[in-house]
Every structure is written in C-alpha cells, then in structure tokens.
Amino acid sequence: MKNSILFLTTLLSMAIFAQEKPLFNGKDLTGWIIYGTEKWYVEDGLLISESGPDEQYGYLGTKERYKNFELTLEFKQEANGNSGVFIRSAIDGINVRGWQVEVAPPGHHTGGVYESSGRGWLIKPEPEKENVLKVGEWNQMKIRVEGDKLTSWLNCTEMITITDEKIGAGEGSIALQIHNGGGIKVKWKNIRITELD
Numbered sequence: 001m002k003n004s005i006l007f008l009t010t011l012l013s014m015a016i017f018a019q020e021k022p023l024f025n026g027k028d029l030t031g032w033i034i035y036g037t038e039k040w041y042v043e044d045g046l047l048i049s050e051s052g053p054d055e056q057y058g059y060l061g062t063k064e065r066y067k068n069f070e071l072t073l074e075f076k077q078e079a080n081g082n083s084g085v086f087i088r089s090a091i092d093g094i095n096v097r098g099w100q101v102e103v104a105p106p107g108h109h110t111g112g113v114y115e116s117s118g119r120g121w122l123i124k125p126e127p128e129k130e131n132v133l134k135v136g137e138w139n140q141m142k143i144r145v146e147g148d149k150l151t152s153w154l155n156c157t158e159m160i161t162i163t164d165e166k167i168g169a170g171e172g173s174i175a176l177q178i179h180n181g182g183g184i185k186v187k188w189k190n191i192r193i194t195e196l197d
Helices: 002-017 127-132 165-169
Strands: 032-035 039-043 046-050 058-065 069-079 083-092 095-103 113-116 120-123 138-146 149-154 157-163 173-178 184-195
Touching: 039 058, 046 058, 046 173, 058 083, 069 083, 083 113, 083 138, 095 138, 095 149, 095 173, 120 157, 127 157, 149 165, 173 184
Parallel strands: none
Antiparallel strands: 032 058, 039 046, 046 184, 058 173, 069 138, 069 184, 083 095, 083 173, 095 113, 113 120, 138 149, 149 157
C-alpha cells in the first residue's frame, strides 16, 4: 500500500513539474530580451520578427535559461524567411554561441542543427525531407533537448536526431533569430515549453 501511494505521489509530482507553459503571451515581449537593432513586435496576437535598417543579425532571447525541455511553436515565413530557434544559447550583442535549429526558405535545411561560433552545420535533414516545409503557410516545429540528445520535428515529421557532448554541456536561453542581409519577415505563435527535469 505504501509503495502504491509513493508511486502515485511520484507520478503526480512529475505531472505537475512537467506542465507545459507559454513563453509568449500574445500581448507583448514580457520574458524576452531584444538583441541588436532588428524589429521584434506583437501584432494581432502574433510575434513578428522583421529586418531593420541595419540589416544585421538580430535575436529575441528568453530571460530564463532552459536546459532540458520540449519546445513547440508555429512559424510562418514571409519575404526571405531566414531565421532559426537557438537552444542553450549565450548572446552578447549580436554574437551568439549555441545551437540553432534552422528555420529557412525551401531547400535550406529547416529542422537541421547549426552550431554558431563553433563547428557550423552538425546535421542536416535528409534531402527528401526538404519538402516538409509549407511555403507561405503556418508550420509546426517541435524541439526536444534532453542531456546530449536533440531531436527536431517539422509538421509532425522527425527531421533530425543528434547526440553530441558539446550540446549536452551547453547552458543558456532559448532565442529566435533574424538572419542578416535584410528583407526578412517571420511570424510566430503558440510558443510553449515543457521542462523535463
């Protein structure tokens, strides 16, 4: 009986701890920090990222740091649409160290993992998965990071899985990116996280 009660208590505490929570409230940028001069704003309940006049890299990072988690979000690319989602990242001005799950135009490896200020591309989706991206429509992305393992999904299709010691040792915030070069606009919504430990 005691073991059963302990087991149920453990399950309940795990369920409470693993509760999903929003990172974006649909109203303003509470909980986020803007890095760089590119545009980040809220319009009609959506988070908008857009190139500014400097046409440089820009980031919107969480104030909190996250280690092991499952992140879900939706994005819609307009114009160039070259962006990304950083995990366990450290940002200084417009310089970032960390791992980016790519969000990019067709044929440019959305869902792949790129290490900034490091080794570059670590893994790209298989070529036949490049057409999973819905051009000009809303796309669903899920990123799961646990220890040294990172998996990404796009529109319910697993894009990549990588196990890497450096990713495992990383710590930091979650950040959205605007690529340099100008002419970029991406909309985001339903950004939610479930912490895993």
